[in-house]
Amino acid sequence: MGILDFLRASRSQNSASAAKERLQIVVTHERIRRNAPDYLPMLQRELVEVIRKYVDIDQDQVSVNLEREGDYGVLELNIVLPDLPDRPQA
């Protein structure tokens, strides 16, 4: 199963959610040594800033989850994008 199938499967389990435009960023850091630097917490704000260059993001619409297990660190950002006005077709 590819990651696209996985994401679609998780989304369909959550079918009660309204049709909204969404952006999800998942950063996985696999460390081979425990003393390697852990910069995932610092990345979080910078990633939101990069996205903000392209779309307006309401800070209330960003949910962040940081998980660690063994050598893995996973930073997950879920962003619900604001409704855009329809653009005229060219």
Added chain:
Amino acid sequence: MGILDFLRASRSQNSASAAKERLQIVVTHERIRRNAPDYLPMLQRELVEVIRKYVDIDQDQVSVNLEREGDYGVLELNIVLPDLPDRPQA
């Protein structure tokens, strides 16, 4: 299954790879309208620049995959990090 289990499962299928420090970034954009802007291709370089603030990245060690299916766009960056010198324990 959480995303962490999924990632670990995909990694273990690839057990021939050497023990290296890795960073994976997956950006999923779920669009509800086809005419919404598609900025995933532009994000790619900016995300690498953000990571580069924290670790040296060799451009040869970045692999990029951009996939589209229906309303989903998925940008996947896989980065093998350079070996770091061991840092003295405090």
